[in-house]
Amino acid sequence: MAIKFYNTLHRKKEVFKSIKNKKVGLYTCGPTVYDLPHIGNFRAYIFSDLVKRYLLWKGYDVKHIMNITDIDDKTIKKSIEQNKKLKDITEFYITEFYKDCNSLNILKADKYTKATSYIEEMIKMINNLMKKGYAYKVDGGSIYFDIHKFKDYGKLSNFKLKDLKTNAKGRLNNKDEYGKDDVRDFALWKSYDKEDGEIYFESPFGRGRPGWHIECSAMSTYELGKNFDIHTGGVDNIFPHHENEIAQSKCGTGGDFVKYWMHNEHLLVDGKKMSKSLGNFYTLRDLNEKDIDPIAFRYFIYGSHYRNKINFTLNALSGAENALKKLREFYQNLPVVLNTKKINKSYADKFTKVMDDDLNTSKALAVVWNLVKDKKINDSSKKATLFYFDKVLGFDLDKKVDEIIPEEIKKIAEERELARKNKDWSKSDNLREEIASLGYEIKDTQDGYKINKK
Numbered sequence: 257m258a259i260k261f262y263n264t265l266h267r268k269k270e271v272f273k274s275i276k277n278k279k280v281g282l283y284t285c286g287p288t289v290y291d292l293p294h295i296g297n298f299r300a301y302i303f304s305d306l307v308k309r310y311l312l313w314k315g316y317d318v319k320h321i322m323n324i325t326d327i328d329d330k331t332i333k334k335s336i337e338q339n340k341k342l343k344d345i346t347e348f349y350i351t352e353f354y355k356d357c358n359s360l361n362i363l364k365a366d367k368y369t370k371a372t373s374y375i376e377e378m379i380k381m382i383n384n385l386m387k388k389g390y391a392y393k394v395d396g397g398s399i400y401f402d403i404h405k406f407k408d409y410g411k412l413s414n415f416k417l418k419d420l421k422t423n424a425k426g427r428l429n430n431k432d433e434y435g436k437d438d439v440r441d442f443a444l445w446k447s448y449d450k451e452d453g454e455i456y457f458e459s460p461f462g463r464g465r466p467g468w469h470i471e472c473s474a475m476s477t478y479e480l481g482k483n484f485d486i487h488t489g490g491v492d493n494i495f496p497h498h499e500n501e502i503a504q505s506k507c508g509t510g511g512d513f514v515k516y517w518m519h520n521e522h523l524l525v526d527g528k529k530m531s532k533s534l535g536n537f538y539t540l541r542d543l544n545e546k547d548i549d550p551i552a553f554r555y556f557i558y559g560s561h562y563r564n565k566i567n568f569t570l571n572a573l574s575g576a577e578n579a580l581k582k583l584r585e586f587y588q589n590l591p592v593v594l595n596t597k598k599i600n601k602s603y604a605d606k607f608t609k610v611m612d613d614d615l616n617t618s619k620a621l622a623v624v625w626n627l628v629k630d631k632k633i634n635d636s637s638k639k640a641t642l643f644y645f646d647k648v649l650g651f652d653l654d655k656k657v658d659e660i661i662p663e664e665i666k667k668i669a670e671e672r673e674l675a676r677k678n679k680d681w682s683k684s685d686n687l688r689e690e691i692a693s694l695g696y697e698i699k700d701t702q703d704g705y706k707i708n709k710k
């Protein structure tokens with residue numbers, strides 16, 4: 257059966273047909289490494305992981321590139337505020353990002369491309385756009401893209417340039433991020449400003465640094481070719497980032513760029529987008545501190561379609577964690593040895609049908625639980641079929657259930673923490689012993705306490 261993906265470019269589901277037989281080029285806009293990502297950001301990375309896992313499962317050979325934005329307005333601002341070298345800031349957050357991806361069971365990209373390693377490619381692309389008349393230099397040395405020269409500008413974000421009051425307040429936009437009400441020519445190259453401190457590159461257009469949008473155009477094209485299959489990101493990336501990527505790339509090459517644009521909706525808190533600026537966010541560290549298995553977040557977001565907004569609450573996450581735990585317990589307690597050949601065809605077909613339909617994970621979860629409950633299917637088939645589905649879902653069904661700390665133990669640990677805060681050392685010791693008598697040990701670390709099964 258054919259896979260159908262919703263293509264933002266045409267605002268409809270389309271049959272997926274890779275450009276080259278059974279080979280897929282997949283590009284994901286990765287993190288800007290100036291801070292820890294929040295779990296809203298991870299919704300975007302779990303989404304691209306799901307796209308990739310599903311294509312691999314269907315037998316495609318996927319080349320996945322994820323960029324790391326290690327130079328932009330935000331990273332520079334942070335390095336200057338903290339009086340640290342840009343690299344020291346970005347390398348720290350890159351390492352943390354890899355750790356978080358690992359704990360979420362996100363498959364490694366084939367390559368993580370750092371923007372600072374592709375400056376030459378960006379310069380080449382800008383040069384080409386200048387030569388072709390799509391870009392121009394202003395006083396001061398910055399280079400801008402002339403959006404009126406690209407007739408399809410606005411197609412991805414669904415607006416017509418002529419209907420917008422562009423240039424009402426001047427002609428240029430040198431910010432990396434801006435809204436649709438601020439559509440203007442955007443910066444390809446930002447000439448050096450003393451606010452950039454020691455952060456600059458030399459180029460034929462003078463000293464400066466690239467704009468954010470050209471980074472992704474240059475890296476994706478260099479790694480995947482001028483025309484590749486899928487580009488993913490969150491819906492906030494549609495404008496201006498992806499709109500600008502299309503403009504730069506199509507005008508540069510004169511040909512096609514991305515075949516399928518796929519975007520995940522936002523994770524919300526109290527009806528508002530989870531974001532750094534609103535301060536309404538959780539990081540994976542916050543979840544770790546609450547001893548929540550990060551993969552429960554995967555389960556949680558699969559409860560809704562990727563194109564629907566999801567309201568995040570700790571309560572709902574805890575529900576997802578319980579369901580995941582039950583599923584793992586069921587899988588691990590099946591009294592059979594895994595034989596991957598025993599896949600139940602009828603359930604495999606049901607799963608494929610709903611996932612083929614633009615990755616309908618909530619229906620896929622229903623298929624999983626129907627299989628678990630189906631008395632007509634033997635244990636061996638259940639084990640093999642769940643294992644087969646897990647390649648797509650990424651729940652790590654083999655993860656030791658023991659690693660999941662029971663609520664009762666967590667409660668005693670919290671009580672002990674309170675005793676410690678009140679400097680009631682004898683109570684704290686007694687509670688430690690109580691935890692030990694129940695088969696767990698508690699360790700105090702710099703980031704708080706940790707509980708492990710003995």
Ligand code: AMP
Nearest residue numbers: 288296297299300489490493522523530
């Ligand atoms: P940024 O680091 O801001 O470029 O964001 C990284 C990725 O996370 C992008 O694909 C964003 O679209 C996505 N994103 C940001 N906030 C959210 C959110 N609240 N829910 C889902 N995706 C998000």
Ligand code: ZN
Nearest residue numbers: 285286472497
């Ligand atoms: Zn990007």
